[in-house]
Amino acid sequence: MKKLSKKTRSGFINYGLILVFFLVFQILISTGSITNSLKGQLIPICAYMVMAVSLNIVVGFSGELSLGHAGFMSVGAFTGVIVSTSLMNAVPNTGLRLLLAMVIGALFAAIAGVIVGIPVLRLRGDYLAIVTLAFGEIIKNILNCLYVGYDKAGLHISTKDIASIGMDETGVTIVNGPMGAIGITKISTFLAGVILILIVLFVTQNMMNSRTGRAIMGIRDNRIAAEACGLNVTKYKLIAFVISAAMAGAAGALYALNYSTIVPKKFDFNTSILVLVFVVLGGMGNIRGSLIAAAVLTVLPELLRKFSDYRMLIYAIVLIVIMIATNNEKARAIWNRVFAGLGAKPRKKEADGNG
Amino acid sequence: MANPNEVKLVAMPSKNKLPERDIDKAPILEVAHLGIDFGGLTAVDDFNIAIGRTEIAGLIGPNGAGKTTVFNMLTKVYEPTRGMILLDGKDTAHMTTVQINKAGIARTFQNIRLFDKLSVEDNVKIGLHNNTDYSVFSGIIRAPKYWREEKKAHERALDLLGIFDMQDLANAQAGSLPYGAQRRLEIVRALATQPKLLLLDEPAAGMNPSETAELMDNIRKIRDTFQIAVMLIEHDMNLVMGICEGIAVLNFGKIIAKGTPSEIQNDPVVIEAYLGKHKEEE
Numbered sequence: 308m309k310k311l312s313k314k315t316r317s318g319f320i321n322y323g324l325i326l327v328f329f330l331v332f333q334i335l336i337s338t339g340s341i342t343n344s345l346k347g348q349l350i351p352i353c354a355y356m357v358m359a360v361s362l363n364i365v366v367g368f369s370g371e372l373s374l375g376h377a378g379f380m381s382v383g384a385f386t387g388v389i390v391s392t393s394l395m396n397a398v399p400n401t402g403l404r405l406l407l408a409m410v411i412g413a414l415f416a417a418i419a420g421v422i423v424g425i426p427v428l429r430l431r432g433d434y435l436a437i438v439t440l441a442f443g444e445i446i447k448n449i450l451n452c453l454y455v456g457y458d459k460a461g462l463h464i465s466t467k468d469i470a471s472i473g474m475d476e477t478g479v480t481i482v483n484g485p486m487g488a489i490g491i492t493k494i495s496t497f498l499a500g501v502i503l504i505l506i507v508l509f510v511t512q513n514m515m516n517s518r519t520g521r522a523i524m525g526i527r528d529n530r531i532a533a534e535a536c537g538l539n540v541t542k543y544k545l546i547a548f549v550i551s552a553a554m555a556g557a558a559g560a561l562y563a564l565n566y567s568t569i570v571p572k573k574f575d576f577n578t579s580i581l582v583l584v585f586v587v588l589g590g591m592g593n594i595r596g597s598l599i600a601a602a603v604l605t606v607l608p609e610l611l612r613k614f615s616d617y618r619m620l621i622y623a624i625v626l627i628v629i630m631i632a633t634n635n636e637k638a639r640a641i642w643n644r645v646f647a648g649l650g651a652k653p654r655k656k657e658a659d660g661n662g
Numbered sequence: 663m664a665n666p667n668e669v670k671l672v673a674m675p676s677k678n679k680l681p682e683r684d685i686d687k688a689p690i691l692e693v694a695h696l697g698i699d700f701g702g703l704t705a706v707d708d709f710n711i712a713i714g715r716t717e718i719a720g721l722i723g724p725n726g727a728g729k730t731t732v733f734n735m736l737t738k739v740y741e742p743t744r745g746m747i748l749l750d751g752k753d754t755a756h757m758t759t760v761q762i763n764k765a766g767i768a769r770t771f772q773n774i775r776l777f778d779k780l781s782v783e784d785n786v787k788i789g790l791h792n793n794t795d796y797s798v799f800s801g802i803i804r805a806p807k808y809w810r811e812e813k814k815a816h817e818r819a820l821d822l823l824g825i826f827d828m829q830d831l832a833n834a835q836a837g838s839l840p841y842g843a844q845r846r847l848e849i850v851r852a853l854a855t856q857p858k859l860l861l862l863d864e865p866a867a868g869m870n871p872s873e874t875a876e877l878m879d880n881i882r883k884i885r886d887t888f889q890i891a892v893m894l895i896e897h898d899m900n901l902v903m904g905i906c907e908g909i910a911v912l913n914f915g916k917i918i919a920k921g922t923p924s925e926i927q928n929d930p931v932v933i934e935a936y937l938g939k940h941k942e943e944e
Contacts, residue, residue, distance in 0.1 A: 510802050517801025517808065518787070518794045518815075525777045525788040532775035535737060537763035537792045537855055546798060 318512040321595050322505060328602070329501040336497075344609050352605045353500025354380075354562035357507050359585035359597035361554035366583065367592035368515060369547040370527030371428070372436040375443030376582050379552040380559035381574035382419045383412030385450055387560025388488040388569065392481045393457045401494040408494075409503065409560040416556020419446070420549040428544045443579050450571035455482040487570030488563065495565040503561055504598075507554050511594060514550070523547050524592075588629060688751055690715050690766075690859050690891045691736075696745030697915075698735055705731050706915040709745065713859065713908075718885055719893045720906035722926075724935060728915040729895045730772055733861050737769050738762050750858060764792060766858035770848040770865060772895075778837030782828065782847055785836045786819040789854025793818075822850045825880060825887075841868045846877075853884065860884070862894040866901050874898055878905050903927065911935065 332349060335341040358380060365373045387408035398404045427438045454471075456463045458478035465472040469483055482488045514520050522543045526533040534540055563569045585604060589596025607625065611618045632638045689712040696709040706728040713719050721729050734740040736747060738759045747754045749765050757765060768789075777785050787794070794815045796807045823829050826846040831839065836847060845865055852860055865881070866874045878901055885892055896902050902909065903923040911919040911926060913935040919926060926932055 513802045513804060514798070517798075517812075518791055518796065519798045519801050521780070521784050521788050522791055524780055525785075528777035528779050529775045531739065531759075532771065532777065532851075533788070534759040535739075535763055535769055535771075535775075536789050536851065537760050538788065539760055 314516055317595075318508070318516075321508050321512065321598065324595065324598065325501060325504050325508065329497070332497065344612075345606065348606055348609055349497045350495050350500050350565040351562060352602050353497070353504055354558040354565075355582065355585065355601040355605050356504050356598050357554055357558035357561070358582045359589065359601040360504075360507050360511055360594055361551040361558070362582050363586045363589075363592065363594060363597045364511060364515075364523075364547050364551040364554075366586050367590075367597075368520065368527065369523050369544055371544065371548075372432070373439040373548075373551075374436050374576070374579050374583065375423075375439035375441070375446075376551075376555055377574040377576070377578035378423075378439075378443035378446035379416040379419060379555035380562065380578070381446055381450060381571060383409075383416040383556025383559030384563035384569060384574065385453070385482060385488060385559075385571075386415040386556070387412035388491050388563050389455055389457075389462070389481050390560075391492065391494060391564055392479065392490070393462060395492065401492075402496075402499070405494045405496070405499055405561075405564060408564060409499075409557040412560030413553040413557040416559065417549050417553035419556075420552025421545070424545045424548040424552075428541060428548060440576065440579070443574075443576060447571050447575055450482075450487075451485050453482050454480075454484055456480050485571070487568055487573075489568045491564060491567050491569065493565055493567060495561050500561055503557055507557075508594065510550070510554075519543065519546060584626070588626070687715050689713055690717075690750055691893075692748040693736070694746045694748075696732070696735060696742055696747065698731060698740055698743045704915060706735070706912075709912075709915075709917060711910055711917070711920075713891050713893055715858075715891055716885060716889055717891050717907050718881065718905050719891070720902045720909040721893060721895050721912060722897070722899075722902055722909060723912035727912040729912055730863055731915075732912070733769060733863055733895065736762075736861065737767055763855055763857075766856075767861060768852035768855045768857035768859075769861035770845070770852055770863055772863040772867070774841075774844045774848060776836040776844055776847060776851075778835070780836055781832065782823065782834050782836050782839070783816070783819050783832040785847060785851050786822055786854050787815050789822075789851040790815050790818055791855075793854075793856060819854070822854055825853070825884065826850060842873055845869070846880075849880075849884075853888065857890060859891045859893065862892065862896075864895055864897065866896055866898045871900075874901055877901070881905055 332341070336346060358376065362373065362376045365371055365376075390411045391404055391408045394404055394407060398407065423439070423442050427435055427442070430438060452466050454465045454467070454469045456469070456472045456474045456478045458474040460475070463472035463474050463478070469480055480489060515524070522533070522538050523546070525536070526538060526540050526543055530540060559574070581604075582601075585600040586597055588604070589598070589600035604626075608618060608622055611621050614621050632642075691711070691713040693709060693711045697707040698705050709732060711719075721732065723729055731740065735742045738754070738757060749762070749767060752765065754762060754765065777788060780788070794811050796805065796811045799805075800807050820829050820832060823832060826849070828843065828846060828850070831843065836844070839847065845868070849860075849862065849865065862881070866877055869877060881892060881894070882905060884890070894902075894906070906923060909921065909923060909926045910917050911929075911932050918935055919929045919932045921929070
């Protein structure tokens with residue numbers, strides 16, 4: 308029971324961390340002591356935290372390298388925008404509409420997860436990585452030629468051009484091909500973002516501490532032994548993949564509804580890699596690490612704005628330094644000594660499988 | 663019985679003897695004419711064996727004889743090229759590794775395959791996976807069923823670890839255990855899947871004589887407690903001759919002898935396979 312309580316405690320620390328994050332920024336906002344640019348970053352930070360935790364389920368716990376995670380985010384983003392704009396009159400309450408957008412966004416991303424997951428999860432290692440990469444690009448290109456409008460008669464969808472969707476005079480263009488989703492009403496709030504993170508943490512942590520999570524991690528550690536223990540490998544890989552995709556979809560809806568326009572190009576390969584960097588930097592299978600890395604690395608480019616042209620150079624250097632500091636044996640030994648000196652518990656060397 | 667395959671098998675001549683207490687019951691495992699080719703190479707050919715419900719059987723032979731290949735065919739890690747495997751009277755031809763486990767065969771591996779990054783207890787709980795009954799959703803929302811089943815799994819895991827006095831190691835990381843303890847944990851994990859037949863691939867490898875003696879007692883204890891059959895591959899002849907009731911000797915992919923330990927020890931063909939031909943006796 309000791310181990311169980313340790314895992315549960317670790318989970319509660321994560322909830323606490325998010326609540327502290329929320330309260331601190333809420334106070335900063337109400338006292339007006341926060342820059343506008345940082346304030347604008349809060350919802351993207353929430354979305355990226357969810358992205359990092361969800362990708363960690365696939366990369367850290369299931370042990371499969373996925374390079375197309377932004378693809379699921381974009382499915383959720385565009386679904387969310389379409390839901391939100393078309394329900395503008397039917398559901399006047401913005402909170403409820405945001406909830407619906409995120410839930411339906413998550414649902415569509417989950418469906419995309421099933422469609423991609425069933426063929427892809429037969430592959431292993433490098434092959435799987437490359438196919439997920441291709442999937443991300445395919446989604447982006449499909450969205451690039453997607454035209455969606457809404458009028459009295461309902462939704463109109465075409466892949467040709469905006470004129471051919473045949474709306475009447477009351478029609479509103481929601482998605483305009485390469486121009487992306489336009490005329491979005493910003494309904495995302497910081498509070499909604501924090502609630503989404505808490506839900507995602509709740510689902511992830513509870514799942515990883517149940518028989519499902521054990522099966523997912525067991526398959527990662529040794530596939531053949533897992534089969535010999537009677538575990539259905541494909542089923543559990545698919546569960547991990549689809550739940551992860553659904554979370555990314557919800558994050559996408561939250562992200563998109565924070566802007567007035569959103570282009571498909573936003574969710575390209577670079578975004579997938581960015582989220583992967585959060586996961587790797589925070590530690591594979593380490594949920595708290597993912598949260599912190601996502602927050603720090605989202606804010607960092609803004610903080611480095613004063614270096615103007617050298618911004619990305621310094622960003623890269625900071626990344627390298629963090630990698631060395633957290634993964635180098637000697638650097639870690641120094642860390643441990645510092646922490647021991649401060650009377651804190653030294654960091655455990657091996658990842659616990661659940662941070 | 664109803665299975666037509668079984669009737670066919672009974673008519674086949676089988677040299678190996680089942681232990682007396684099992685003689686009236688249908689064997690737990692019957693294998694007929696099992697064989698596998700890798701490309702042009704016949705790794706195992708015409709492998710026939712029957713194992714009693716509570717028998718401890720041994721499979722021995724020189725290195726490269728095909729012993730582990732037989733285990734891999736029984737658990738469908740390899741698909742046999744020829745032959746038939748009846749587990750508890752049921753044909754396993756179309757079963758996968760997962761289905762074989764659910765049907766009642768559990769195994770350990772020659773090169774240990776644990777879930778290294780998980781705790782010892784979690785390794786056993788993965789063995790208990792198919793006997794822990796709650797859905798993904800009730801796991802996430804922590805339904806009462808989750809707590810009930812997890813408590814049951816926790817207690818069962820500690821009970822099983824108790825066979826080898828490993829309860830104290832429950833929270834240790836499996837990959838960090840000493841070699842002998844890893845082998846024992848593999849046996850516990852296999853037992854957790856509630857098998858009818860336990861396949862042990864070199865369980866005593868890397869163990870010292872006193873550990874081996876303890877392992878022998880434990881294998882007997884496992885058989886007596888769970889009333890299951892055990893089939894083991896082993897090079898340690900003290901262990902094989904000490905606990906096995908029936909032994910099959912494999913050489914170059916073929917069974918060259920079957921019998922009780924004393925019969926095997928005195929079989930000139932077996933001695934020749936292990937020690938080579940004695941020139942003066944020709």
